Amino acid sequence: MVACSSNAAVTTPQSTVVVETLTTTPTYATEVQPLFIQHCVSCHSGIAPGGGYRMESYEQVMTSGANTPNVVAGDLNSNLLRMLRGETISAGGQMPPDALLSPQEIAIIVRWVETGAQP
Numbered sequence: 001m002v003a004c005s006s007n008a009a010v011t012t013p014q015s016t017v018v019v020e021t022l023t024t025t026p027t028y029a030t031e032v033q034p035l036f037i038q039h040c041v042s043c044h045s046g047i048a049p050g051g052g053y054r055m056e057s058y059e060q061v062m063t064s065g066a067n068t069p070n071v072v073a074g075d076l077n078s079n080l081l082r083m084l085r086g087e088t089i090s091a092g093g094q095m096p097p098d099a100l101l102s103p104q105e106i107a108i109i110v111r112w113v114e115t116g117a118q119p
């Protein structure tokens with residue numbers, strides 16, 4: 001007898017971004033913070049950060065925002081990743097709003113969360 005469970009409920013993300021698979025363990029300090037500074041901090045700092053979400057430090061990335069937590073270590077459906085992949089969710093639309101990061105940049109951030117969102 002073969003137990004055959006149906007996975008019919010699995011939904012396919014609308015994103016067309018192909019994210020490559022990395023085998024490294026990126027850390028916030030070395031690989032991720034520079035990407036956030038380059039692409040996110042301009043809107044996610046100051047008096048009125050987007051969604052109340054501040055991205056200037058590890059602590060802020062992990063704990064701030066109207067929809068916190070936006071990053072959950074190990075959770076590939078974290079808000080931040082879904083928005084990076086171009087999804088629109090209750091926390092907002094794709095991030096950055098004007099153009100997605102490159103597949104290589106997204107892969108680094110996805111891998112960072114997957115491997116435990118190390119500081």
Ligand code: HEC
Pocket residue numbers: 036039040041042043044049050051052053064065066067068070079080083084091092093095096097098101
């Ligand atoms: C041009 C400004 C802008 C840039 C650049 C930007 N964001 Fe946003 N972000 C917003 C705004 C505004 C919101 C509030 C929700 C909305 O209006 O869509 C938001 C909301 C969010 C939220 C949800 C916060 C919460 O708790 O509700 C996350 C997560 C997020 N952004 C991640 C990012 C990441 C990651 C980047 C860089 C890759 C980025 N954003 C770049 C403007 C920006």
